[in-house]
Amino acid sequence: MGASGRTRRAEGPAEKKPWGAIWQMSSIPRIVKESFTRIEPVADQATAYFYGRLFAEHPRLRALFPPAMDAHRERMFQALARIVWSLDAPGQMTDYLERLGRDHRKYGVLPEHYRAMGGALVATLRAFSGGHWTPEVEAAWASAYRSAADIMIAAAERDAAAAPPWWVAEVVDHQRRAPDLAVLTLRPDRRLKFTAGQYVQVQTARWPRVWRRYSIANAPRPDGTLSLHVRAVPGGWVSGALVRHTRVGDTLLLGPAQGTLTLDPDCDRDLLLVAGGTGLAPLKSLAEQEIAWARGRRVHLVVGARGPLDLYDLPDLRRLESGYPGLRVVPVPADAPPCDGPRGPVSAALERLRDRWDDHEVYVAGPPGMIRATVDAAQRLGVPLDRIHHDLLEAEQDAGGRARRASDRSA
Numbered sequence: 178m179g180a181s182g183r184t185r186r187a188e189g190p191a192e193k194k195p196w197g198a199i200w201q202m203s204s205i206p207r208i209v210k211e212s213f214t215r216i217e218p219v220a221d222q223a224t225a226y227f228y229g230r231l232f233a234e235h236p237r238l239r240a241l242f243p244p245a246m247d248a249h250r251e252r253m254f255q256a257l258a259r260i261v262w263s264l265d266a267p268g269q270m271t272d273y274l275e276r277l278g279r280d281h282r283k284y285g286v287l288p289e290h291y292r293a294m295g296g297a298l299v300a301t302l303r304a305f306s307g308g309h310w311t312p313e314v315e316a317a318w319a320s321a322y323r324s325a326a327d328i329m330i331a332a333a334e335r336d337a338a339a340a341p342p343w344w345v346a347e348v349v350d351h352q353r354r355a356p357d358l359a360v361l362t363l364r365p366d367r368r369l370k371f372t373a374g375q376y377v378q379v380q381t382a383r384w385p386r387v388w389r390r391y392s393i394a395n396a397p398r399p400d401g402t403l404s405l406h407v408r409a410v411p412g413g414w415v416s417g418a419l420v421r422h423t424r425v426g427d428t429l430l431l432g433p434a435q436g437t438l439t440l441d442p443d444c445d446r447d448l449l450l451v452a453g454g455t456g457l458a459p460l461k462s463l464a465e466q467e468i469a470w471a472r473g474r475r476v477h478l479v480v481g482a483r484g485p486l487d488l489y490d491l492p493d494l495r496r497l498e499s500g501y502p503g504l505r506v507v508p509v510p511a512d513a514p515p516c517d518g519p520r521g522p523v524s525a526a527l528e529r530l531r532d533r534w535d536d537h538e539v540y541v542a543g544p545p546g547m548i549r550a551t552v553d554a555a556q557r558l559g560v561p562l563d564r565i566h567h568d569l570l571e572a573e574q575d576a577g578g579r580a581r582r583a584s585d586r587s588a
């Protein structure tokens with residue numbers, strides 16, 4: 178949920194701070210954090226209890242959630258942890274809660290549901306805090322929850338005036354580029370506004386109420402269509418359905434565009450974009466955006482893949498390259514070179530391309546290990562950390578969820 182990494186904000190200014198001064202001066206953040214440390218070690222049991230209690234007391238809410246709750250439970254706890262641990266940073270907190278509030282519209286969450294969830298949350302915390310639960314702790318949590326819910330509800334209401342909770346999108350093209358990989362082009366029923374580098378959540382008819390995020394692989398187009406690069410991964414319910422069981426003419430549901438892996442229009446440094454596998458999608462979007470702006474910046478797009486056959490988008494990238502003199506596309510297959518170019522892990526290829534990248538703005542997307550290795554490599558080659566942009570937190574969440582579902586299936 179939400180974006181991390183050292184990225185530019187794409188979703189509004191950070192000045193509005195309803196979560197403000199009273200908070201920071203009060204003892205509420207300290208009390209809430211202290212009591213949360215008792216819940217963290219028993220997160221699995223606590224979230225199972227939370228949803229069990231919520232659905233027992235409010236059975237109608239069950240219909241808002243997916244049939245299998247494990248991924249949802251994990252995401253809920255991660256969101257709660259993120260809120261608790263940022264209680265002292267009102268700016269970040271408000272931005273995050275507003276994003277969360279807007280995002281929850283697609284689940285059909287209404288203002289009255291927040292009260293039900295708050296009740297189940299306090300009951301859960303009480304049940305798992307043992308003798309440490311006091312009236313003071315309860316009051317701190319109730320106050321924190323009320324403030325958070327108010328921010329989410331207000332953001333959702335503002336958003337409702339401007340955008341639908343979800344978009345219905347028709348699949349207008351479906352190219353199977355490899356047995357486990359497809360490039361889909363979608364036409365939303367209404368214009369879905371986004372900034373290059375953002376992602377959307379996708380739901381297929383096969384998996385009602387299960388949403389998965391996919392980066393948009395293009396800059397905004399005049400016809401409003403979006404392309405997604407999807408690899409069907411073991412345990413990937415939605416990705417398997419999108420690659421193997423989706424046809425032209427089918428419809429999907431899309432949530433609003435989110436994410437902060439976006440370009441700074443005021444930055445004039447050249448760009449180094451480093452992709453691993455389908456992590457290419459957001460970086461191709463950035464490259465297209467830079468080309469559309471035509472500001473004369475040079476763009477290196479380094480495309481890592483397991484082998485030459487996994488360079489699933491190379492012809493398209495070559496077309497892009499031939500139309501823009503500033504773009505250089507460098508394919509880096511890990512296990513065999515297509516010609517005389519670099520090979521091996523994409524992170525290691527950077528130093529073979531140049532000794533220093535310190536005058537570049539760097540964007541990285543791909544599997545978590547690849548992001549970490551590339552960030553390290555870029556730092557070694559002189560790039561300060563605040564010029565290296567990535568979504569590592571989200572990539573880790575996605576990879577963790579997939580691994581867990583795959584092991585659930587094989588168990």
Ligand SMILES: NC(=O)C1=CN([C@@H]2O[C@H](COP(=O)(O)OP(=O)(O)OC[C@H]3O[C@@H](n4cnc5c(N)ncnc54)[C@H](O)[C@@H]3O)[C@@H](O)[C@H]2O)C=CC1
Nearest residue numbers: 453454455456481482483511522542543544546547550568
């Ligand atoms: N914004 C983002 O960061 C996005 C991330 N993704 C993620 O990208 C991943 C793509 O998966 P696949 O296509 O299966 O990619 P993959 O597993 O085939 O990896 C492709 C590339 O990453 C490199 N790589 C993998 N692990 C590495 C490590 N530990 N150290 C250095 N290099 C490593 C490989 O050498 C290869 O060049 C998924 O986990 C997906 O969630 C996808 C879209 C956007």
